[in-house]
Amino acid sequence: MFGKSERAEELAADITDFTAVRGRSLWRDAMDRFLRNKAAMASVVVLGLIVLFVLIGPLFAQWSNEEIDWNRMGDIRGQGMPSIETGHYFGLDDLGRDLYSRVIQATRTSLLVGLIGAAMALVVGTAYGVIAGFYGGRLDSIMMRFVDILLAIPLTLVLILILVIAGRSFTTLFIALGAVSWLTMSRIVRGQTLTLKTREFIEAARAGGVSEPGIIFRHILPNLMGVVIVYASLLVPEMILAESFISFLGLGISEPMTSLGRLIAEGAGTMAYGTLWQLLFPLFFYVTIIITMFFIGDGLRDALDPKDR
């Protein structure tokens, strides 16, 4: 009984809520535009293949990512090259571990770092920005001054300090990356919220007696999604780049786990010693992910950003 009426209310709201209907068709428009963008679609396919590879690749692996091939570890240059025969499709790393398994595991890490890092920025930044923008006034100026101060702190310092203090783990890494990346997001969201707040349909909702959280969740957030998604998609490659920089400084995640940035740093070190595959395989996956993410981000922006229409 109770539920039914609620459902009816919802349906009614959907029909009368002009923006919701319009919003949905906007989404459909955006989707169509995105589907027509060849570079973006190709990137989605390629990225999909990489994800698929990460998922089913381990089935074909003959060695785990931490096992050492004791027989070949003494002569990586001579016997550690990529080969179907030995079961090391991507060759061996400098310690005699199977690079195929390690690249798969590293790709998974880097993708996760990119996605979760960006998601953290998205959640924290949006929440912060919406609150500051929606409630405005004194709260807004205090919150934004705080962001300005944080923006003046060099990111490297924050990253290093967090990793040094909290030790090294997946969680710390995500927190560290999230901690430095939500600032710009919150500024963008606040700006958007400020403009949205003055629009007629918000006024109408207010007049209709919708509670403040209701307005935020039903009206503000859906209208922010476009901008937020575009910015978050641009953050993904940035997160992956940032992680590789941390790995380069030796502060990345702990062995036997590894990341593409770590593998590339190792491969770059041994570049001149005749084991170039140690650099090329991780670099290939890294560059492919970054480039596809660029195109997908661009595609999303073209599709969602009203300015470009």
Added chain:
Amino acid sequence: MTAYIIRRLLIAIPTLLLLVVASFFLMHTAPGGPFTSERPLPPEVLANIEARYGLDQPLWKQLWDYLTNIVLHFDFGPSFRFKDRDVNDIIAQGFPISLTYGSLAFIAASVVGISLGVAAAIRHNTWIDYFAVSLGIAAQALPNFIMGPILILTFTLWLGWLPGGGWNGGQWQYLVMPVIALSTSYMGNIARITRSSMLEVMNSNFIRTARAKGLPARTVIWRHALKPTLLPVISYLGPVFVYVLTGSVFVDLYFSTGGLGQSYVSSALTRDYAVLLGVTILYGGLTVVVNLATDLAYAWFDPKIRY
């Protein structure tokens, strides 16, 4: 305008103060101290050292002494690790180096990036465009730290053209590789932003009108299109300038340039508190100034913005 600048700079003071306080306490929460070593010092020796550097005082007292020394004597304290030098020495020696190759990398990235982007937009969908786009993407997708070993292998070992590292007062031979390594990825990004911004501007009404009036393409581009094109680029360049200065640790590591980037990272790892704080203040102040400069440049480029 002047009032605006003064107000911004005044706000910077509490900002920097908060930055110092926050970094100070963060730093002290990190495990281990400057004198934690593999060879633990006997307690009486450690006590002498801590007394000498004031580390035996309560934290708030240390912070107070540190701040008053800066304000009264412009003294940023001693280095705990490099005992022949204090923080003022370290910054005075390292910052000009970082600033030199950082500025050059910044100029190189801006000039080449913007030219590449403009060329790509003007010759949209020609080989110049494709070349510029792929170059931009490649430059951006490669992690910038692998440029270090690649450049040294190529120019020092195989070609033998350039010295493999060092600074030597900033002679050009020593500058080439650091500048290339540092500027590449930003160059790619700048080219990308410029290109898409220029394409947008060229399609806008006022440019179409100008063209329809029969103005020569060159005039349209230089006189009308360039300024609005550069708006988004300018807002990107501000942070880039800060990044090339603060994120240059890999340049210092690979090319032994002796810049501040490496001192900064190593001071965090070795808990060289005063060095870490000093450089943080410098970088924080720099960020504030650069942000202000970016906003002012923005105002100059976009007449709609007034302060």
Added chain:
Amino acid sequence: MRTFTRATLSALLSTSILAGAALAQDTHPETGEPLAADQTFTYRVLDEHSSVDPQVVEDVSGSEIVRDLFEGLMNQDEDGELVPGVATGYEVSDDKLTYTFTLRPEAVWSNGDPVTANDFVFAWRRAADPALASPYQWFIELMSLENASEIVAGDMAPEELGVTAIDDHTLEVRLTSPLPYFPFMTTHATTFPAPQSVVEEFGANWTKPENIVSNGAYVLTEHLPNERSVRERNEMYWDNDNTIIDKVVALVINDENVALTRYMAGELDRTEVPAGQFPRLSEEYPDEAISFPRLCNYYYTFNLSDSGPEAFKDVNVRKALALAVDRKIIVENILAGGQPEAYTFTPAAVAGFEPPATEMAGMSQADRDAMALELLAEAGYGPDNPLSFEMVYNTSEAHQKVAVALSQMWKQKLGVDAQLANMEWKVFLEERGNQNFELARGAWCGDYNEASTFLDLLDSASGYNDGKYANEAYDKLLEDAKTADDTTPLYTEAEQILAAEMPVIPIYHYAGVYMMDSDVGNWPVNNVEQNWYSKNLYKIAE
């Protein structure tokens, strides 16, 4: 013999004109090898040195510079034996508590002032002075100088230190207890003289190239932090005529692979070989890739304190883990730089140390593995009850490789689950020092060429004993060794206790693995402490 040759030569040279001196440089006076026209030695250092102040310096790369800039009472030769420095010799009293050094009158500072006994008195008091707060105050205490501990503790004035200038060229040193290796300690940087007038004039800035005055074969002419430091021939040095290298350049290159590239490009005369690259390099450049034993060990220590895991209190577990480590693989396949496998805590290269024939060293690896399985089963661990612990090491690629290999060996041979945890250096030291670990990496380089510098680490009273190993018999042996005439059997016995109780797992002993340009002459490969002096090197014409 050599000193004789040098003395005659210098006598000859001092009478000849400058041009003659330059000509005489064309061949080496002893070996007759042709000398290169450019006598510049350039080497790589990993990191910026801490200081060039002899009383303050605490790192290896800084000490290398200080040894060139300053000269102490005694020097070491190519084999690590004592040779005269500023002192021509010394006498010891019958109770072995008083040393009297005679200083050579011709020694002068680079500003022309004579080097006197007072310069040493000033320097040693300075090193002990709490006001300077040198991290090497402990070295002055270690030297057993009279009143040293009281001065460091702040209970006495530095002037009370047991060192006196009898006259300008006679220095008297008083010890609180006999110390057989005391003369060797005068080759350490902390004991080098300091120019009082300069130190007092410039304060902390006295070591800057524009201010510094030194008494060694070289003077500091340039210092660009994190980039390079340059030292050049000191024309005032008393033995300047026999110095061949004109200029020594230390380049800071953090990345060892980049350093090797720059070596290959001819920018360096010496650099370290990255782990694993030695076999290839010694094949391609047999004259340049060198490896020699050094006085350092590499081990993993069990936490035997109350906070350590219960499992490690069982000697069988400790032994099993130690047995299952295939040191041959680590030494030959990972490091591959000629490092000796370690079955004792003390490196065999240490003077006066005879490693005991332990059971483990004599077994084949297959037997060791079998025995390890047996011992582990005896301790109650097996497939149903797998042993699991965390091993910590500090972040570094080389340590990581060894740690990964160890964990894999244990996993595959014994079914032991060893989780790896790397920590940033200072965190690592803090956690290890507070017994906040289960199994931790450790390494130690000897302060002097004697087994006690290593064995003292496991003394139950030692501040360095992070695993909190305690064995009374062991402590007693070390105590006896301090006064014994023949320490060799005592140290061997101590090692036997370690082999039986296995409080640490010795993995390997260090080797110096370098690429050394073949035109560098007389590198002291036999000096296990690697105390080298640029004045003894030369560059051969190619």
